Amino acid sequence: MAGTIILTGANSSLGTPAVEHLIQNYGDYTAILTVRDASDADVNTNRLRQVISQYPRAKAYIYALDLSSLSATHAFTREIASEITNGRYPRLSAIICNAYYWNLVGDPELTADGFDKTMQVNHISHASLVLQLLGSFGIDGRIILLSSDSRWPGKNPMEKYPPSIPDDLSLLVRPDVDDDKQGRGYQRYATSKLAIVTWMYALNRYLQKDPNLNKVTTVAINPGNMVDSRALRSNTPISMHRMQTWVYKPLLPLLQLMTPTLRSAAPAGVDVIELAISPTYAGQQGFFTLLQKDESSPESNNEVKQESLWKQTLQWAQVTQENTALRTTFK
Template sequence: MAGTIIITGANSSLAIPAIGHLLTKYPDYTAVLAVRNTSGSDNNTRRLRSTIAKHPGSKTSIHQLDLADLSAVHKFADDIIDKIRRGSLPPLASLLCNAFYWNLCRETELTGDGYEKSLQVIHIAHAALILRLLGHFHSDGGRVVLFSSDAHWPGKNGLEKYPPNIPDELDLLGKPGPDPTPDNLGRGFQRYARAKLAIVAWMYALNRYLNEEPGLRNITAVAINPGTLSDSRALRTNCPPMLVFMSRFVFQPLRPLLRFMDPTMRTSAEASVDVVDLAVRAVHPQDRGYFTMLKHDDSAPESMELRTQQLLWKKTLEWARITQENTVLVKAFT
């Protein structure tokens, strides 16, 4: 079964080799590649186009999508739905929700929609996209791939200064006030980790609702920690000089040695193979849940609390502008 695979953040460090792997090993799929900046002035988008050019005849298209703008997310979903209905795109096989945002150099940033930016890009916008498109998967089902990180588990990441958590008052997660302490690195990383925690907790609720809908039971959602990616551009974007230095002169050259201390440390290209194979269900075809690389794993205890999952589920519907009229997952509102 082939079909359409949507990849967000398609010009990222992991996505570009993932697309190369997809077009090489699974050429029957149609790839819809979403990036924030489609212009030739963006170096990363140029690299993406160069990767696609190595596969003449591939069924790919690049689309602009700014996940920090919920109106743009819903418009993108409308466009995909229209194309599938008209037959210009095959039904969906997978949504690969790769895009992310962090800022470790500035205080809390809000999007134009009024939400904390890391949370909106990583969690809210992807939830909106998934829930809008669930009714347009292939009849044989498909897969939703969400991206997590060891950062979502308190105490597991060396950059953590303030543990991630889901506050009882969820509005403080979506629209936090000023940082309680002037620490851009520590608080910025906490915001990123909270967003990763939110998307994992939400994933469990999504799987329950999918399993309750007879027509959607063959769609499975997984959240993957792809590993510690020593060559990721994230370590050089919106980061303090110290972290940029460590990325270039410690993490990358010493990766073979550091792997003894952190077995998940690897390159983006290595991780990209796992991600694509999960997306096309070449591995773990019927499985759901949390993975570290390709191994089933436990996620953070808070993410597995049913009450937390359900409260976050209901609040996410509100944040993402999902109604009974724009999703087929009707039991989501019971």
């Protein structure tokens, strides 16, 4: 029986076409779709509702979820786990961690939990969500984490300062402030994407050691650089808006000859759903670029850093043996 798919950031540039592909091609699945603002005042959520409304038989449900709040994230996981236990939703088949945050025009922002907002939304709260919902999977399942080429120093032309996992992990959640808002803002974003991949390797190790969860696998994907993404117009300098309008979008076919991973958001959304559901990718784990297995960065493959970040993430995310089904990490 088809299970439940959770997709965060479901009203995003990637998320909305992903939802439409899911409904069109995997209509037996139940979709739990999270957005920051589920109200009618949000134009992007209304666009998502319009897409869903075109398919009367769609089993798609929109939830408000603020990933910058651990209390909201924990409340969401408890609610979904309860709804799966009581039979309202089928057991999980996949979790797709797509929601993101960046700020290239301001100083680091601390959430109410005391963490850098970019790191909390992109990594910490997603880790909390995944770990608390492991017990709601069926016999097997897939976890898809959204990364990018930014996780590898020197891969993205926007990089001014390379991403890195420091020995002092507190710097990830309380970064220093300086005057270069765009450069440091992008570094915080890139570092969060590096953290996602680094943590993914540790998660797969612990899942494989757990006899009850060793058929749940995790993939981190670089879905490509999406030239039509709203991200380029959100918390970004006006120069990026202009580049999107006058360079990236009109010159995409030419630019793809030099950078094949440049693309629009719609095919990226399709790829993410295929990776999460298609039998072609059953049991896959590790790092992917688009739909091809790929290498991650050398730092993300450092097992000492993987373990250090794994243990610290448990603390940041407030995950204990009482709220996760993953037993091996607490032995």
